[in-house]
Amino acid sequence: MIIGACKIELHLPGNGSLKGKRSILKPLIAHLRREFNLAIAEVARNDSWQSAEVALVTVSNHPDHVHVMLERAVQWIELYHPEVQVVDWEIEIL
Secondary structure, eight states, X not given: OEEXXXXXXXXXXXXXXXXXXXXXXXXXXHHHHHHHOOEEEEEEOTTOSSEEEEEEEEEESOHHHHHHHHHHHHHHHHHHOTTSEEEEEEEEEO
8 A cells, every 4th residue: 555645835825814715725625635536634824824735645556656646636736726826845655
């Protein structure tokens, strides 16, 4: 069993409240769950209005599949959610 985790740092430009942040992150998280069948949660910067850190996790039998799946999720965010900017991301295979 191979476990892959991806930590993504996001910037939410122009956002001015925690309510606004949640209105951006909630649909993003829901779409990632549906599109890629990943476990996802906001893991840091909970009180920051214009930044967020989310973690994605998946399990597979092959490390290459895990890595590709998580990379595609990051690319999907960049392509389909222009209201957020991916500042940094890293993948860890366990």
